[in-house]
Amino acid sequence: MxxxxxxxxxxxxxxxxxxxxxxxxxxxxxxxxxxxxxxxxxxxxxxxxxxxxxxxxxxxxxxxxxxxGIGNRKVVEAVKEQVGKVNYTKNTFLNIPKILLAKRLAEITGGDLTRTFFSNSGTEANEAAFKIVRIYTGRFKVISLWNAYHGSTYASMSAGGVTSNRTPFEPLVPGFFHIPPPNCYRCAFGMKYPDCGMRCAKFLEDTIKFHGPETVAAFIADPVVVAAGVLVPPKEYWPMIREICDKYDILLILDEVIAGCGRTGKMFAHEHWNIYPDILILAKGLSNACVPLGATIMNEKIADFFQERKTFMHGFTYSGHALSCAAGLAAINAYIEDKxxxxxxxxxxxxxxxxxxxxxxxxxxxxxxxxxxxxxxxxxxxxxxxxxxxxxxxxxxxxxxxxxxxxxxxxxxxxxxxxxxxxxxxxxxxxxxxxxxxxxxxxxxxxxxxxxxxxxxx
Ligand SMILES: Cc1ncc(COP(=O)(O)O)c(C=O)c1O
CATH class of the missing domain: 3.90.1150.10 (Aspartate Aminotransferase, domain 1)
Structure with missing residues (x-):
């Protein structure tokens, strides 16, 4: 613009x-x-x-x-340059921005998050994650937070916990269950931090046990629960959640669609708590919204599983669109270079x-x-x-x-x-x-x- x-x-x-x-x-x-x-x-x-x-x-x-900011020069120029070269390739073919962006994301996301599946939005990035965790674990349940938002297609909406978004479209997708978010201002358990002993985090463990850990594939949440009014959990919350997921061998999906790409004051929100998700979801600011882009970034264990199977039966016509990935690469570099x-x-x-x-x-x-x-x-x-x-x-x-x-x-x-x-x-x-x-x-x-x-x- x-x-x-x-x-x-x-x-x-x-x-x-x-x-x-x-x-x-x-x-x-x-x-x-x-x-x-x-x-x-x-x-x-x-x-x-x-x-x-x-x-x-x-x-x-x-x-x-x-x-x-609107019209960021670096992103706009990168897209203009790419339009003059190749602006679309069939999703299974390669294009250079797609490869470079996947490599750059592997370099900067930390941990062993090394492989990316590209899509067009946060919703699509979450949908891919739900399919990945079901195939990888062989289990089907996903636990998430009430009042959180993860997108507006059926599975992402079912993971979401905003009642007004859900009720007009019920019945929703089976297998999605919710726990209360970490809300110290309106604690669902009527407790007060720090005396609560992080009841809200421990409730994830209770819920996993009630369902049977062998049925639960993943827990998904945004690190700062934006739809619920930007809930910033106490410092113990995310390390405890990580520990619980590890204890029961359940995958942790962090939806950093809003919280990622610098928004919280660090390049990725999980850096605040020194934890890594098994799957990291990025979208929105990833391309500065110049061209739609979503990313599902997985750790090596999951990546190897799909490499061995040689298939992930999922994709969109525009997965890895050359223009989106060119925008993403320029935006990621701008976040870092321009501090x-x-x-x-x-x-x-x-x-x-x-x-x-x-x-x-x-x-x-x-x-x-x-x-x-x-x-x-x-x-x-x-x-x-x-x-x-x-x-x-x-x-x-x-x-x-x-x-x-x-x-x-x-x-x-x-x-x-x-x-x-x-x-x-x-x-x-x-x-x-x-x-x-x-x-x-x-x-x-x-x-x-x-x-x-x-x-x-x-
Ligand atoms: C945390 C979170 N996840 C996922 C989404 C869905 O992203 P999109 O609207 O790009 O599909 C949103 C959108 O606001 C979001 O805030």
Whole structure:
């Protein structure tokens, strides 16, 4: 994308909106006219522009994925160069970007994660992982966390734990089971850290035993549970989970679709806890969203198993697309060369501090949490009872729900943030190139909108 573009005349713009209304089935929650989702015609870095000429500050990296900022030169140039060479090869043929990216991922992911299966999205990368763990272990059950999100196809949705995404499509895929996420603000076991002894991690062991370890193939989770409102587990959680998986010979899949590629202040989130998954899932920021890309990266034991069998009966027409892999390679190199995770760690601390300051000044903020540049603010009616600041009636129109009002109000003032699907939380996830000055600007708008929502709902 380029920078600011010439606005589109209102009559032409009206035509686009009417055509969109007639011909598009939009994803997730569709809001009919007169609500206007911005029609974007340009952007650069942390800013984007709509067709009416309005500027927005992107505190969501579009959808947690444009992590190097809109139009990152290195990624765009790599894709342009590749278009001039080979832009597609049959999925079983080789192309150079596919080989180079797989090799680069093996070099930088650590442990013995050495072999990658490429796809087009986080969902597809998880789907591949589910097939891999079933074939490799000969078992079929997968355990995951309530309120987590792993994608929107049948198996990834079944692994996901967001009730509103699941119920319209039930019955789901058999073999997927859930345990409560590590949520210290709303502990499912009614306990308090550290006296809890990490009951939530130990519950994985109980669940494996209840099911019979010989039936469980894998545990999957995102290291920082983003859909549940950016739950950052206590330091013991991931080492304990790793240990439990090892004890019962169960594979650990870490879904770093959001948490990977620098977002948490390290290149990969699992580096915070010195553990390695058996399968690492990357997507979103992996290609800076320039061209869709997903990666299922497996350890040597699993890789050898498939090498010996000489088959993995799975694939997509666009597995290992030359343009996606060229984008991925350029993006990965940019994260490292430009010290992007380091900026995420530094500015992330600054943003977290700012949010804690806002929390102190506002009675509707129950909790603030985050790691690097993935952060969340949880809103309550009362800090003592922790009653969520949510619409009581499930039929309440979207516009009248506090979190939608808050994010719509921010957007109106030119700031993009995102409510969670469940609960009363706003997620904040700017591009990792963001500056402290832009954080200041964004937080001014955010705080003003919090005051407006408090006035209406408290
Ligand atoms: C943790 C996690 N896993 C998987 C996915 C699915 O990725 P995609 O939308 O690229 O299919 C998402 C999407 O938001 C995600 O947040």
């Amino acid at each position: 380029s920078g600011k573009m010439k606005p589109i005349p209102e009559a032409e713009l009206k035509g686009y909106y009417e055509d969109a209304e007639k011909h598009l089935l939009k994803p997730w929650l569709t809001r009919p006219l007169p609500h206007r989702d911005p029609l974007i015609i340009g952007g650069k870095g942390a800013r984007f522009y709509d067709a009416a000429g309005k500027e927005y500050l992107d505190f969501l990296s579009q959808l947690f994925n444009v992590s190097l 992007i995770p380091e900026n995420a760690a530094k500015v992330g601390e600054y943003l977290l501090d700012k949010l804690r300051g806002i929390q102190d000044r506002h009675k509707s903020i129950g909790d603030v949490r985050g790691l690097g540049l993935i952060e969340s603010v949880e809103f309550v009616k009362d800090k003592t009872t922790k009653e969520p600041l949510a619409a009581k009636d499930p039929e309440t129109p979207l516009e009248e729900r506090p979190m939608v009002m808050l994010s719509d109000g921010c957007l109106e003032e030119g700031l993009l943030v995102m409510p969670t699907m469940a609960g009363s939380m706003i997620r904040i996830s700017p591009p990792l190139i963001i500056t402290e000055e832009d954080v200041d600007k964004a937080m001014e708008i955010f705080e003003r909108q919090i005051a407006r929502v408090e006035k209406k709902f408290l």
